[in-house]
Structure formats: structure tokens, C-alpha cells
Amino acid sequence: MKIVVCVKYVPDAQGERTFNASDNTTDRTGVDGLLSELDEYAVEEALKIVEASEGEVVVLTMGPEDAEQAIRKSLQMGAHSGVHILDDALHGSDAPATSLVLAKAIEKINADGQADLVITGMASTDGTMSVVPAMLAERLGLPQVTMASEVKLEDGSVTIRRDGDVSTETITAPVPALVSVTDQINEPRYPSFKGIMAAKKKPVQTWSLADLGVDAGEVGLDAAWTKVDSFAQRPPRQQGEIVTDEGDGGQKLVEFLVSRKFV
Amino acid sequence: MAEVLVLVDHVDGAVRKTTNELLTLARRLGEPSAVFIGDGYDAAADTLGRFGAQKVYKIAGADVEGYLVAPKAEVLAQLVERTQPAAVLIGSSAEGKEIAARLAIKTNSGLITDAVDVQPGEGGPQTTQSVFAGGFTVQAYVSKGTPIITVKPNSASPEEAPASPAVEDVDVTISDAAKSARIVETKPREKTGRPDLNEAAIVVSGGRGTSGDFSPVEAFADALGAAVGASRAAVDAGWYPHSNQVGQTGKQVSPQLYVAAGISGAIQHRAGMQTSKTIVAINKDSEAPIFELVDFGVVGDLFQVLPQATEKIIQTKG
Ligand SMILES: Cc1cc2nc3c(=O)[nH]c(=O)nc-3n(C[C@H](O)[C@H](O)[C@H](O)COP(=O)(O)OP(=O)(O)OC[C@H]3O[C@@H](n4cnc5c(N)ncnc54)[C@H](O)[C@@H]3O)c2cc1C
Numbered sequence: 001m002k003i004v005v006c007v008k009y010v011p012d013a014q015g016e017r018t019f020n021a022s023d024n025t026t027d028r029t030g031v032d033g034l035l036s037e038l039d040e041y042a043v044e045e046a047l048k049i050v051e052a053s054e055g056e057v058v059v060l061t062m063g064p065e066d067a068e069q070a071i072r073k074s075l076q077m078g079a080h081s082g083v084h085i086l087d088d089a090l091h092g093s094d095a096p097a098t099s100l101v102l103a104k105a106i107e108k109i110n111a112d113g114q115a116d117l118v119i120t121g122m123a124s125t126d127g128t129m130s131v132v133p134a135m136l137a138e139r140l141g142l143p144q145v146t147m148a149s150e151v152k153l154e155d156g157s158v159t160i161r162r163d164g165d166v167s168t169e170t171i172t173a174p175v176p177a178l179v180s181v182t183d184q185i186n187e188p189r190y191p192s193f194k195g196i197m198a199a200k201k202k203p204v205q206t207w208s209l210a211d212l213g214v215d216a217g218e219v220g221l222d223a224a225w226t227k228v229d230s231f232a233q234r235p236p237r238q239q240g241e242i243v244t245d246e247g248d249g250g251q252k253l254v255e256f257l258v259s260r261k262f263v
Numbered sequence: 264m265a266e267v268l269v270l271v272d273h274v275d276g277a278v279r280k281t282t283n284e285l286l287t288l289a290r291r292l293g294e295p296s297a298v299f300i301g302d303g304y305d306a307a308a309d310t311l312g313r314f315g316a317q318k319v320y321k322i323a324g325a326d327v328e329g330y331l332v333a334p335k336a337e338v339l340a341q342l343v344e345r346t347q348p349a350a351v352l353i354g355s356s357a358e359g360k361e362i363a364a365r366l367a368i369k370t371n372s373g374l375i376t377d378a379v380d381v382q383p384g385e386g387g388p389q390t391t392q393s394v395f396a397g398g399f400t401v402q403a404y405v406s407k408g409t410p411i412i413t414v415k416p417n418s419a420s421p422e423e424a425p426a427s428p429a430v431e432d433v434d435v436t437i438s439d440a441a442k443s444a445r446i447v448e449t450k451p452r453e454k455t456g457r458p459d460l461n462e463a464a465i466v467v468s469g470g471r472g473t474s475g476d477f478s479p480v481e482a483f484a485d486a487l488g489a490a491v492g493a494s495r496a497a498v499d500a501g502w503y504p505h506s507n508q509v510g511q512t513g514k515q516v517s518p519q520l521y522v523a524a525g526i527s528g529a530i531q532h533r534a535g536m537q538t539s540k541t542i543v544a545i546n547k548d549s550e551a552p553i554f555e556l557v558d559f560g561v562v563g564d565l566f567q568v569l570p571q572a573t574e575k576i577i578q579t580k581g
Contacts, residue, residue, distance in 0.1 A: 013530050017395045024401075038512065095374065096367060122512065126395075128534075129376045130357065131364035134332065138365040143443035144331060147357055149505075159447075163505055165356070165461070166274060170448035171331060177444070183495075183512045184505055225373030225407035229389070232400050237542070237556045244549070245563025250571025253543065254579065256559040260541060262465065262487065262520050263576050 001055025003046040004106055004115045006136070007039040007074055009067035010126040017126065023221055024228040025092045026126060035070040038121035040188035041181050043074045045151055046119050048186065055116075056080040058109055062090060062101050068204065075199035076191030082204040083109060089209055092221025095127075099135035101219060104212040106140060117158065118178045122147055133180040143173035146180040265349035266318065267293040268342060270335070270362065271311065272354045276303020278310045280462045281354040283421035285414055286314035288381045290424060292388055293349040296320060297428065298342060300327050300335055308430075315424035318431065326437045332358055333441035336365035341435050343370050343409050350388050352381070355413040356461075363413045372408025379418045379517070379538065388412060396511070396530050397537030416461040417517045452506060460490045460507060465520045466539075468492030468509050470532075472525015472546065472565055475502045479569040480524055486576040492516065492536075494526045510535035524565040528553025545569065 011017050015031035035043075046057045059074040061067050062085040071082035085105055093101070106118060118140070123130035137144035148160035158179060159172045191199070209216055217223060243252050257263045267289040272279040282297075289295035296318040297311045304321055311319060320342055327334040339362065343351060351366065353359040355377050367374035379400075380391035388410050392401045405411070460466065467489045469480035477491070484491045493503035495510055509516055511534040521539035526532060528544070528551055536542070537556065544553040549562040561568050 013396070017398070019399070095364070099368070125511065128394075128511065130360050131367075131374065131376060134361040134364035135368050137333075138336070138368040141440060143440075144333060144361070145444050146331070146361060164358075165452075165459075165506060167452055168450045169446050171444055172447050173444040225367070225371075225405065226375055226403055227406045229402040229404065231394075231402070234393070234398055234400055237537075237558075239555060240558035240560070242549070242554055242557070242560040242562060245561055245568055247567075248571075249545075249561040249563040249568040250573075251575055253545070253559070253561055253568060253572045254575040256543070257487075257520075257576070258579065260520075260558075262541075263579055 001050055001053055002058070002113055002115045003049060003055065003117045003119055004058045004060055004109055005039070005042050005046045005074065005079065006102055006118065006120045006132070007043065007059055007061050007070045008036045008124045009033050009061060009063045009070035010036045010124055013125055019231050023092060024231060025221060033066050033069065035073040036121060036125045038123055038125055038183060039070070040077070041183055041185055042119045042121045043077050043079060044186045044188040045181050046117070047078045049117070049151070049153060058083060058115070060102065060105055060109065061085070062098060062105070071204055072199060073191065075202045076195045077189055078195060081202055084204060084206045085212070086206050087209045087216070089216035089220050092224060093219045094224040094226055095129055095131050095135060096225050097219040097223060099132050099139055101209070101212065101214055102132070103136055103139035104214050105207065108207070108212060114176060116175045118142065118176075120178070120180045122180050122182045133178060137178040140178065143177045145171050145173050145177055148179055148181045149184040151179060151181065151185070265293040266296045266346050268339065268346065268348045268351045269295050269297050269316070270339065270351070270353045270359070271297050271299045271307065272356065272359065273299070273301070273303065273307055276306030278307045279354070280421065281416045283310065283314045284416070284419045285352045285354065286311070286316060287419050287422050288414060289352055290315050291381065292383050294318070296346070296348070298322070298339065300324075300338055302328070312428050313423050313425050314421060315426050316428040317426055319428045320431055320433045322433050322435055326435070329446050330442050331444040331446065332361045333365060333444065334437045335362045336369060337437055337441050338435050339366050340369040342433070348409060350410040350412060353411070353413045355415045359413050363411050367411050370408055372411050373405035374411045375403055375405060376413045378412050378414045381412060381414060393538055396534035415515065415517065457484065458488070458490045460492060460509075460514050460516060463490035464518055465489035465522070466492050466509070466516050466518045467522040467524065468494065468526060469497055469503070469524050470494035470526030471496040471500070473497060473502065475500065477503060479566055479573070483522070483569045483573045486573045494532055523553050524569060526553055527551050528556065
């Protein structure tokens, strides 16, 4: 069993996230970064699968120098090795370019043994587009089983449970397949002291675009298929009236609702 | 005028309100063509015409139903190639975004997700998005290929513009690869009789402060004709289904009125409700961050405040 988990290094949502005024890209300098919390679920699920049988988990990330921390954290949790796609030309890459680079990297990882599963989180906590998994499946020609709240592997197929808006679905596909997991699927482990020590010796390879055979002109801000014209900070909401309940809080609430014609 | 493809979101022909919103937006950009995939078209025909579809591309269910998003993306890719539309508009559901993602790669086209507004611009549609938990708005456009845009529910008020669309049955070939992920079982969710969370004009949500008793939240919601939401803390505790979770990893709602009861207002919760028009909170703790957002707040116990308010509403309505 070989599983590739795609992870992203993101600015901490608790920090003051903003944009670079010069080129309208996400500002990554002012805020501490971390492994996207939603990707921890993907790492955890991969570990559970190999622990139940055997095999290896390779974590893959694309991002600036610091992004190696996302790999480190995954290795501390128990993943076996890491691949970091690092190239200055990647700055400002959009989702199609990201999926291109990740797909090429997965093909290169597959060269020494085809991965049975590619697992991703449900979305990044910064971009939150939730489109890279589907794009990756499209590029790799893999069956796509996304938004899994439960994953089962048996006899060359993967079956997931997906809790949709109107129904709960069971979806099956042959492996190799691409799976994305929600934050309902498991409880990600904290790295143990042993895990942290062991991670120091685990191999991390750094590949450039040239290593992947991707032309620098296909990625980065200039090659993006969408352009940001401008961004603006939303004016903070003005705090309205706050009353303390002295036995009439419910009535006051309704008076407000009536004044706004909700009742 | 160029066509604008709108993917119809429906359950057995019952068209979701978001589709009416998309048809309304599409009219700003060109002539709306509805793409109806699946069974039940007869039930949908009237609505699609009423909201201004000039054309309908109808694709029968057999080859697309029972599979995940890949066949739908193939259908749209074939239509994009044929009609060279000014844009493709799709609802911003999890499924809608995945269809859009695959379509973007297939057609080498730029993709904008979660737009809250779409306007015609010089070089094509201009979109507005709300990012970083609603803290910023971003104006963007697609600079390559056919603009593919997913639009959030409640981004436009649906306006009727009756038309009698020309209906075309489209034959598409779906690759075997697209059919590799199969839906083998579907368990419909129990109906609550309350409005859909995505579409509701009023949403009342409960959090950890309910201690697991959602009855005052539900009674208040019912008095207002509202949908019921929940914080992740309440969902993780097993008090309310995940399909009702509001926030970053749940639904992102934008109702006229959002009421948060016993919810602290964490950034991930805000990401799902911050763009609501009017916000009200009931919380025991006057320091709770949710109060920074509210138009009206009550510092108090939800088990006192909500039942009193519910009774008062019922009285007022007489
Ligand atoms: C990656 C990630 C994704 C997440 N996604 C989401 C998401 O989609 N949605 C979401 O909601 N959260 C999400 N969270 C969790 C979020 O960070 C908070 O933990 C969560 O929103 C807290 O829920 P809460 O406000 O109900 O609970 P708490 O923060 O515990 O707040 C409970 C509140 O209830 C008040 N209270 C208690 N008793 C009463 C009473 N009797 N009457 C009135 N008030 C009372 C308390 O004063 C307190 O303010 C996510 C977190 C992460 C890391």
C-alpha cells in the first residue's frame, strides 16, 4: 500500500490575514504559517489505512521554503517521507497551476511504485476553494471520491460515505483513486515525542519545476487563468445595541425583530 | 448576444432557488441557456422559462445519474466547445465546485468560485468574492478561456423574465473513465419541514451553550419560519447533524437574519455567517466575540431569552 497525501502550508486563521498590495497575492510574511488543519485529517486517515495493513505514506506539498514545516508536522504524526516542490516561479500560482504541479509530482512519485491512493483535505483553510482535489483527479485520470466522512478499502476498491445536503451516499471506485476527506472523518493525532524525534531522520526530497519537467511559464502569477483586479478590507461591522437580560431580554429581542420587520 | 450556460441544480426536476438566481445573473451577461441533466424535466420546464432561459439543453439521466461529478463535467465541456458561451454559471455547492473544477481543466479555462456578485465588464464578467472569513472582498475576472464561475446562494434576488425556451435533447458520449466512481447507495435525509439552510431568509443556530438541548432554538426558529443551524461544537458533540453545521467546514449562509444562540463566534464559525444582512446573538458571556458582529445582542441565558421571545412572537402574530 502506498498513499500520497497532498498538504498545504497556510497562514494561521487566528492571525491577521491580508494581501500583498504589490501583486494582490496572499501575504505570507506577517502571519505564522502551519499545516492546514483540514489536511491533518488526510494525513491521519492515510496513517490509519497503512497501520491497518502495511505500506508507506508520502506527503507532498508545494510552497515556499517555510512550507517544509507542513511536511515536518506530517512526518511527526507518522508519515514516512516527504516531497517538497519549491521554485520561485511558483509564487502566485492559481488552482489549475497548483493541480498541474501536484499531478506532475505524483507521476514522478509513482515512477518508483504506483500509489494506490492520493488523499487530500476537503479544502485549504486559506483559499477555501475546494477545487484542487477534483482538478487533480481530472489531470491524473483517477476516479474521484471526494468529501469522504468514512473510507473503506477492500479488494482493489475504495468505498466512501459522503454526507450530502439531501442524502448520505455510498460511493465506490476502483483503486488507484483520489480521495478527499472532511473534518468529520477522524480525530487527528498529536505528534508524540517519539514521533517528533523520528521525524528528524525521515527523508524529504526537494524538487524544482525543472525536475518535474514543468515549464516555469505555465505557473505563477503571470500564468494564472484568473486575475484579481483589487481587494478591499470589509469595513468592520458596527456593533449594534447590546442589552443585558433582566427578565425582559426575550421581549426586547422581539421588539428589535419587529422594528426590522422580521416579525 | 452570446449564450451563458447555467447548470440547473435540481432534485428530480424540483429546481433549487439558486438556479433562479443564476438565470437572473446570466441575463446581465448574455442569453441564458439552461443545462438540465437528469430526469424530471417536465417539472422544471415552467420555472426555467419563467426566469428567462432562452434555450434548454436537456441531457437524459441514464448515463450521468448514479455517478459522481465527472460525467456532468464532460457534458458541460462538450456544450462549451459547441456553443462558445460568454460564461458558465454553476451553483457554489460542493458538487458544483467540483464540476466547475474539472470543466476548467478540460476546457483550459479560468475558474472563479464562491462569487457573491457577477457583473458584465469590458473583458468579460467581473466577480466579487468574500475571502478570509468575510474580512475582505476581492474583485476578479477570468483571463483565460471561457469564464467558469460558481456563485453562492442568495447572491442575487431572483427576478422573473418569462421566456419560452427552445428545448434541445442533447446526445452526449460519456467516457468509461468518468463513470468509474459509482454511487451505490443513497439514503435520503429525513425531512424536517423547515426551510433549506442555504436558501432560508432567516437562520437560527445553536452552539455549545445549548448543552445539547436544541428545543428552545427549534421553537424560536419555527416561530420565525427559519432554518436551524449549529456550530461545530454542537455537531461534534452529536447534538445536531453535520448537514446543519454553519461555518468554514459546514454551510456558508448569507440570510437576511442570522441568530446565534450559545455560540462564541470563532473565526471558523464567522466564515459561514459573517455576510448575513442582520446578525443577532444571545450569549451568557458579555465578552463573547460574536457580540462584535451583532446588530442586536442579548447578554443572557438562552433558556430564558428564547422561550420568552418565542411566546412573544406567537402572541404578536396572533
Ligand atoms: C479547521 C477548522 C474548521 C472549523 N470549522 C468550523 C465550522 O465550520 N463551524 C463552526 O461553528 N466551527 C468550526 N470550527 C470550530 C471553531 O473553532 C469553534 O471551536 C466552534 O465554532 C465553537 O462552537 P461554539 O461557539 O458553539 O462553542 P464555544 O466556543 O464553546 O461557545 C459556547 C458559547 O455559549 C455560551 N453559553 C453557554 N451557555 C449558555 C447559555 N445557557 N445561554 C447563552 N449562552 C451560553 C458561552 O458563553 C460561549 O460563548 C472549526 C475549527 C477548525 C480548527
